[in-house]
Amino acid sequence: MARPITYFAKDLGEAKPEARSLTVEALGGGRYVVTLDGERHEVDALPLPNGGLSLLDNGQSYAVEFQEKGDELSVQLRGQLSSFDLVDERKLRLRAATSAHVGEGVQEINSPMPGKVVKVFVKEGEAVKEGQPLVVVEAMKMENELKAHRAGTVTKVFAKEGVAVENGAKLVVVE
Amino acid sequence: MARPITYFAKDLGEAKPEARSLTVEALGGGRYVVTLDGERHEVDALPLPNGGLSLLDNGQSYAVEFQEKGDELSVQLRGQLSSFDLVDERKLRLRAATSAHVGEGVQEINSPMPGKVVKVFVKEGEAVKEGQPLVVVEAMKMENELKAHRAGTVTKVFAKEGVAVENGAKLVVVE
């Protein structure tokens, strides 16, 4: 029998997510013991061809679907979508060791989807107000105006009009 | 550009299938020139995620599905199912070299599906008449009686009552 593994999960839907810990022990044959909040759940988990799971927990049947994005794991069951930041102990230690300083005043405006830049309103060095439009990205026939979250100065403009951008592409940096 | 390959296909739906030859030349980018009966077809063939093809031939659009079983290739399009014995030149030469003698008088009774043998009517050495029941196989709640195609003598009985059998499993040999 494999040794139990402890995971830490933060519910990213919460305003101030707090980590909850879970331990998972494989019993073999698709069965696991999961301990959460001191409660012991003996579950049967069958992987499905589409990457999901059929989970049976004390008779309750859940058809579960997952979507991964780095350490963020989105889980959908019975119409509820939850996103967790889920890591195991090893990863948690690794993170603590490399936790970086995040500049509070720096705003990076990224493209929220693949599309095309149709308008750039600002130049490097320009001062912007909160809510001021910076760039317009068109995707699927909709134009989306991206605005400054806070006042600041444009330090970098990556966006070029007429150029296609990928999901998450850096467009403008405001400091 | 790759060199053209010649294929030979027999339509297994015909009473006396005759081989038809086709040559295929890849043009790149999913395009091919296929020559059949002296006619040149420049086609665009897009592989689909389910293993099928979207084939465009001079504007005609075919959604094609395939099923493979050894050298037998089943092709379905627009509601017509065809089965071909399809080989290339190399394979054809190989076959000619190894073509074996097939005993005319030997009947091998195989299980036509995965299931369970529920009845065996004959013993080795027993003489059987044409149409005489040999074995009953049950699958999906239906019982299927397998009969002798021609009169003969049972030379071998592999089937055992109550035993599960795979698709194609040898059950009885009659000579």
Add this chain to the structure above:
Amino acid sequence: MARIKKVLVANRGEIAIRVMRTCRELGLPTVAVFSEADRSALHTRFADEAYCVGPAPSRESYLVIDNIIDAARRSGADAIHPGYGFLSENPTFVRACEKAGLTFIGPPASAMDAMGDKVRARTNMMKAGVPVVPGTTAPFANVEEARTYAKSIGYPVMLKASGGGGGKGMRRVDREEDLDSAWRTARSEAMSAFNNDTVYMEKFLDQPHHIEIQVFADMHGNCIHLNERECSAQRRNQKVVEEAPSPIISVEMRKAMGEVAVKAAKAVGYVGAGTIEFLVDAKRNFYFLEMNTRLQVEHPVTEWTTGIDLVAWQIHVAQGGVLPFVRPVQPRGHAIEVRVYAEDPATNFMPSPGKIDSVRVPSGPYVRDDSGVYPGYTVPNVYDPMISKLSVWAPTRMEAILRMKRALSEYSLKGITTNLRYLEHIVSHPEFMKGDYDTGFLPREHQKLLGEKNEKLTKASLIAAAVYAHQRGEKQAASIAPAAAAGTVSTWRTGRPNSWKRS
């Protein structure tokens, strides 16, 4: 009677899903039961709860009354819907439910007693003045008795299982020399399907129509019929295509058959959804064949033409509710259902269990698919080979036929052999289109229904096959020398560079 709060569905596959859909609409939590072979079946995860009731063979799981009752107890379900097949027509099960304080969503055990055993049903119906097909009313002691009786009414005859329907344990016998083999397989099938190997015999009517009337009764003495279904398209005595209304029935005949059906149901104190099956001969005489004391596979065609959800009505009536209306309704428009089986029509309808690689289900206007499978699912070889009921509605029969052809042309189930193309050929056949087809239609036209070849499509198939083989060759070459040919692999697997240009 108390309101139902949680429903255990004592079935599997598409009918379990069908029942759970209605429960979900009614806000009722559902409990699935599953055999060890069905852990991965869709119904197991479609439900809110699921309990294992035993090993793969249904005799050790779905048919074990104690295990089903136990699952209800563990889940706290207060009602059981049996679907069709399995325990749905078993009065012992109904009594066990009653004893355990569970509402059985179906008729009372007494009505099943009266109708479930077909020999007894015939006797009861004759008493009630309902016309029946000539045949035995007492079981045979042995094959010799059967042989003697067959001689007296003359071949062809039908051997039928006393304990159930669905084509199981049923054999047509044309000549005396075939009787032994038919007797053996019919009894053996009957035993394994219904745990009862009693068979009886009926005169085989020459090319009759099989037409049935849907009845519905509540606990307050109301009983109505919801018109007929034409079920004459059968192979190996199993329905394949059903429609409502019947193309050969007049308004007067519908009324007459409906009245007889209601009389039959009332004679046995029926409650819930039931079906009275009739054989109709060439002169349009109709004879009681049997009553199915449960929901039928072909219930969607009645739903399409009446607007009713029959499962919702079953639950309503089981709670003690009064029928929403009690006057007969004329059918609205026309509906057709086909049964999609995992079987090969070209090899005598041999079952073809296996893994389904991909599924594309038809939809669009007035098309309904009731299936219980998904891509990657392995159809087990221990249960019934039906994987879906496909049904359509249209204002007229001809439009419904064309819609069904369209829907079938969209249906794709890759990985296993199905009867989809056979079904297309049935609904395209001139005899079916004309409407006056009897139960001899499918066997008689079998060769034609396997399909004829069109040279243009054969050529396209040859071209497709050659290109497929060529691409397969490229792929194999690439996997033998993966480093050198990585680009080829990626072209095959994930699409290719967007090199398509207008031409």
Add this chain to the structure above:
Amino acid sequence: MARIKKVLVANRGEIAIRVMRTCRELGLPTVAVFSEADRSALHTRFADEAYCVGPAPSRESYLVIDNIIDAARRSGADAIHPGYGFLSENPTFVRACEKAGLTFIGPPASAMDAMGDKVRARTNMMKAGVPVVPGTTAPFANVEEARTYAKSIGYPVMLKASGGGGGKGMRRVDREEDLDSAWRTARSEAMSAFNNDTVYMEKFLDQPHHIEIQVFADMHGNCIHLNERECSAQRRNQKVVEEAPSPIISVEMRKAMGEVAVKAAKAVGYVGAGTIEFLVDAKRNFYFLEMNTRLQVEHPVTEWTTGIDLVAWQIHVAQGGVLPFVRPVQPRGHAIEVRVYAEDPATNFMPSPGKIDSVRVPSGPYVRDDSGVYPGYTVPNVYDPMISKLSVWAPTRMEAILRMKRALSEYSLKGITTNLRYLEHIVSHPEFMKGDYDTGFLPREHQKLLGEKNEKLTKASLIAAAVYAHQRGEKQAASIAPAAAAGTVSTWRTGRPNSWKRS
């Protein structure tokens, strides 16, 4: 007029499939057109023939009249169905079809001229005595004119594209300081969607209902209406949920609106399927908003409640056929449609193109899905993000709502973000259930419609997430040491030994 023999569908995605389904039922061969981005789209292989009409941007392919006409010529199609969007409301295209000897399945160019430009349409309707919303009837020369006019009628106002609908080029402006930005984006969107950057302005009615009447006219002077659709559930001026009948309309009001709609259609010599959109204020006054001179996305709810195939009628009328009936029909039962978008409601409905890994579409009683995608398909980022219309029917509105909830709970689209859960929350919202919701409903309740958490489900999700991570870890370990752990890989990939026992 001659019988149509082959139909080119000048569109893509779900509406191309929808039109081809009817053509197939009518026995008409179909021709698809596709852009280079749509070689792998479903409509390209759903048709009998397919021709590439240019690169990905619609301005270079689907909107290039010459390329479409050329594809018709090459294929020998004698009729063109435009679907909705793209060239469907372009009178220049209609004239080009006429010139090329092709039957355009839609209204005459003259009716489009009269109704297509919204400013002109308002003028025409005022002349015909149809009530309209206060606003401009002449285009603005510049933003200053717009600012002056907005002041005169008072904020809030709506900026609207003169050249088309579908929420493109439409902006609500609440305050003068927002006018510049709205003017810019509305014009730019209008230009890119309709190749015409003219915008006009209307008084924004406070929380009106958006209710529309389906009209149908033939070439012989017959014109009827097929009742209303309630389309008030809108986000960013785009319809999201539609139903028929409207929950707030009486039989008298239906009659009055229907008569006005028929008058409007007749005033412009309309032929074919069209929709008159109205705004209805709190006092149930109704105002002409615009006419859509084409089939609407929400046509299925009218089909469900009338039994009609509207596309079949369009083809019938385009051939010169007479309307099958000319008296108004009352709607039968209730139908609801939701639009499934590839978008993220939580981030202001940001489009989310990408690859669809798996699809499970709901079905069962009275559920219809019109989609144009398949597992493995990549939703391109250059076209509209709608991927399906899901619709249901039931005898009553409450049953239809419960059925829609059930259907949505079955819908699964993995790989991309969709609005499926958001749609579930809309139809479950008390205001929607009550029935009297206006166009302010969705924006007002936005936060609530994103969904609330249930702790029991959160716990189950955490458990599932942890098990998933554990299995992923096992799989990774196995792939690092494949030889040692081959059994593990196979367990994960192809199911596992049948070790499930009753517990």
